[in-house]
Amino acid sequence: MSYSPSQTAPFEAQTQWLFVAVLGVLIVASVIGGLLKWRVAHGQPHGVIDNLNSRIKAWWVMVLLVSLSFAFGKTGVILLFLFMSFAALREYVTLTYTRTADHLVLALMFYVALPLQYYLIWIEWYGLYSIFIPVHVFLIMPILASFGGDTNRFLERTAKMQWGLMICVFCLSHLPALLTLDIPGYEGRNLLLIAYLIMVVQGSDVLQYVWGKLIGKRKVAPTLSPSKTVGGLVGGIASATALGSALYWCTPFNPWQAALVSLGICLMGFLGGLVMSAIKRDRGVKDWGAMIEGHGGMLDRLDSVVFAAPMFFHVVRYWWTP
């Protein structure tokens, strides 16, 4: 990608608008959170309000981190997602049944597969980064595991570790991979695609939460996720799709295309959240970790992003690149 002054001008203007808008939302949310604490909770400990406020605080940190990485361009973004993949994979592996014989496979996942996947994206080698984990690493993993000589629950262990790399590294790395797409007429602005995906997915999560609290009654999938309601789902996805459509000006899409793409993002995000909570139920835990106050772990925040990212990447790549 080239960053000539004529091409960066719209990028900078649009980034500033987005930044101001996000900052505005955060300030409004913080003020509401503060008012609720003061008027409703009277400064006393209050489960829902305190959780809301620690979530808002965590959002400030996340927005600042993403903005900071954007300021460093491609390298900054790749390092940010490398770190997020690392933290997510660490949480995943912690809750996954492994045996001593898997040590070598685990080391390969963290010290080889993870950095190499991001390196391949950094050098923009699409042909390899799109198959590196699901083909090459997936074959090497059971080979290394078999060297350990422990056949106890062998297929289960291998499959679980493969699935961990898939969601925590492969899927998530499709966000920085958006930077490698050459979209005619959109040169130098690919960072906005990342911001767009994050805003629609996370907007959908937040709006589902808000609509669920306001009008949610019937549960969508009570055995998987007791907090997801029909009202929250419909209201959240409809309003997040509207948000995605309204943000079309920072994408290569026109408004109706942006609406369709956002709808796809929201649905994948919702379904991803369901799958990830099914895994948590299976393990008998409520959260993946305790890294981000109010949100649980890194994976609790990323569950919907990881499912939406590859879909979004391939939609853009198929229809918007030559």
Added chain:
Amino acid sequence: MTTLKRLPGVVVGELIMFFARALTGVRPIWRGTLPRQTQRIYFGNHGSHGDFVLIWTTLPGPIRDITRPVAGQDYWLASALRRFIGRSVFNALLIDRQPKPGEPTPVDLMAESLSHGESLIIFPEGTRNTTDAPLLPFKSGLFHLGRRSPGVELVPLWIDNIRRVIPKGQWLPVPMVCSVTYGEPLSVGADEDKDTFLRRAEAAVLALRPAESIDA
């Protein structure tokens, strides 16, 4: 001069803690007590050489400064690097696990350290647990110490997951989230016998093990 002499130990200590946090994201869970500067004996499960490091990393700085891990001198004096880490970084109380007749016993040395106002970290299993059992039977030192120093709080703790970070026979650590759960302090009852107390102490440690914990 003394502060300058301590500098390498302090710097290496910070590096070790940074590395421990990066690898394990270790966090303390103060379940039965809060971090306090009162004199304490921290005792818990022992499965890895990383156990000291995690406890040490989760204790707040001022408490860490008065707390000494108790360790076998056969291991920690075996090379210059271990000597440096054991003495200058962790300020460990090194004990001879098989003292010759006439020399002070490990319990004597620990009681002496407690009389100077220090806190201790001990692993009552006596050695690293490499078996499938979550906990080996406790040795009697904890009981004798508790009797000799009745004013000292005995704080049980459970270190979770470090055995999976570096399993026995491996040298390359793999990232896993670890935690140290601190429980409610115990003391030896006035007419409590050794076995009853040790079973009670073992149960207190085991009760802190997280439900989602996976065996190494």
